[in-house]
Amino acid sequence: MTGKRIKIVENILNANDQIALKNKNRIEAAGAYSINLMASPGAGKTSFILSTINAILDENVQIGVIEGDTAPVTIDSDKISAAGMPAVQVNTGGQCHLDAVMIEYALDQLPLETLDLLIVENVGNLICPAAFKLGTHSNVLISSVPEGDDKPYKYPNIYRGLDVLIINKIDLLPYLEFNMDYFRKGVEMLNPDLQTFAVSCKTNEGIENWLAWLKMRISRK
Amino acid sequence: MTGKRIKIVENILNANDQIALKNKNRIEAAGAYSINLMASPGAGKTSFILSTINAILDENVQIGVIEGDTAPVTIDSDKISAAGMPAVQVNTGGQCHLDAVMIEYALDQLPLETLDLLIVENVGNLICPAAFKLGTHSNVLISSVPEGDDKPYKYPNIYRGLDVLIINKIDLLPYLEFNMDYFRKGVEMLNPDLQTFAVSCKTNEGIENWLAWLKMRISRK
Numbered sequence: 001m002t003g004k005r006i007k008i009v010e011n012i013l014n015a016n017d018q019i020a021l022k023n024k025n026r027i028e029a030a031g032a033y034s035i036n037l038m039a040s041p042g043a044g045k046t047s048f049i050l051s052t053i054n055a056i057l058d059e060n061v062q063i064g065v066i067e068g069d070t071a072p073v074t075i076d077s078d079k080i081s082a083a084g085m086p087a088v089q090v091n092t093g094g095q096c097h098l099d100a101v102m103i104e105y106a107l108d109q110l111p112l113e114t115l116d117l118l119i120v121e122n123v124g125n126l127i128c129p130a131a132f133k134l135g136t137h138s139n140v141l142i143s144s145v146p147e148g149d150d151k152p153y154k155y156p157n158i159y160r161g162l163d164v165l166i167i168n169k170i171d172l173l174p175y176l177e178f179n180m181d182y183f184r185k186g187v188e189m190l191n192p193d194l195q196t197f198a199v200s201c202k203t204n205e206g207i208e209n210w211l212a213w214l215k216m217r218i219s220r221k
Numbered sequence: 222m223t224g225k226r227i228k229i230v231e232n233i234l235n236a237n238d239q240i241a242l243k244n245k246n247r248i249e250a251a252g253a254y255s256i257n258l259m260a261s262p263g264a265g266k267t268s269f270i271l272s273t274i275n276a277i278l279d280e281n282v283q284i285g286v287i288e289g290d291t292a293p294v295t296i297d298s299d300k301i302s303a304a305g306m307p308a309v310q311v312n313t314g315g316q317c318h319l320d321a322v323m324i325e326y327a328l329d330q331l332p333l334e335t336l337d338l339l340i341v342e343n344v345g346n347l348i349c350p351a352a353f354k355l356g357t358h359s360n361v362l363i364s365s366v367p368e369g370d371d372k373p374y375k376y377p378n379i380y381r382g383l384d385v386l387i388i389n390k391i392d393l394l395p396y397l398e399f400n401m402d403y404f405r406k407g408v409e410m411l412n413p414d415l416q417t418f419a420v421s422c423k424t425n426e427g428i429e430n431w432l433a434w435l436k437m438r439i440s441r442k
Contacts, residue, residue, distance in 0.1 A: 073375060124375070127346060175393060
């Protein structure tokens with residue numbers, strides 16, 4: 001049974017990668033930079049997107065958001081719309097990750113030509129999203145400190161494929177037993193020289209460093 | 222492609238359910254009570270098991286633990302062994318959930334006949350584990366307050382199938398914006414009258430209520 005399942009997943013990945021490539025070409029043709037934002041449930045993906053939007057709202061940067069959800073709730077996409085940016089919700093129907101077909105569909109619903117930045121908020125999950133390319137430029141993971149300092153050791157696959165790591169909720173560090181050296185050592189083993197930003201979306205600490213990285217990648221229209 | 226994938230998943234579930242039934246019969250024949258413990262990454266599954274072990278260690282209750290991990294790390298199973306209880310680690314090889322076949326294999330490695338309680342620590346994931354029966358008596362979910370109060374609304378499937386909900390890390394409530402009424406209302410919609418215990422594995426607050434529930438289900442050998 002296991003052999004059969006593995007074979008099928010490989011077929012899906014091949015089809016997925018072809019569509020991911022189409023998505024990437026389409027996003028690049030529109031002149032937008034794009035991010036696949038991944039994290040555990042409740043690590044602060046939507047808060048991080050809102051912090052990013054609010055910080056560059058007055059700089060005339062157009063940000064579109066694709067919200068992946070496993071259920072038909074619009075809690076997150078409503079927050080993005082309220083912040084004045086176009087958002088599309090993709091309901092995966094219980095599936096544990098976004099795939100390239102879902103992004104292809106979502107791109108049709110966005111004013112892609114007007115966007116400078118496209119952020120895809122993946123489903124809250126540290127495992128499955130790592131296996132599916134979407135066609136974005138970079139993979140960004142949010143790891144929040146209440147989750148504990150052993151996450152790179154336990155969920156190595158997602159760390160290996162990252163371009164940027166955000167360590168979120170650092171305002172809670174005084175109340176937790178979180179060994180930052182142990183955490184960073186685990187990350188370093190999997191992904192040496194990974195670009196990492198420690199932030200708090202509550203206090204905005206550290207957000208400016210992330211923004212500096214991001215702004216270098218965005219060309220305004 | 223979508224239709225094909227759904228059909229395959231159903232076939233796996235059918236095979237899985239047959240083996241889950243075999244597992245359940247086997248655990249019952251051994252006279253052990255069994256729990257499928259699920260949660261997001263870092264919600265405190267292992268800490269909760271350790272709190273449970275420590276609280277009833279002097280009552281001569283034998284607890285076996287099956288540790289599901291996506292990677293070949295023994296961080297969690299080492300902690301259980303150090304607490305003096307038999308633990309088996311199941312490395313899913315990157316797969317996002319435990320299934321009944323993995324439990325069948327793990328049961329062979331445990332002194333099942335001597336156990337009063339078997340706790341299966343599922344892979345850290347709020348989506349996929351909900352779809353795979355293991356053969357345990359009850360489904361227990363740990364939701365930790367730093368994950369936010371909207372989790373029942375966003376991950377409804379896992380809440381629907383629960384027998385017990387543990388709300389963990391309540392020692393952090395003073396530092397978070399967590400609306401307990403909103404959270405509980407979401408749970409109530411999905412699973413009315415769900416048995417719920419609010420606890421802190423750090424301070425041990427609330428653990429005695431969970432233990433009272435658990436002890437009613439364990440018959441000592």
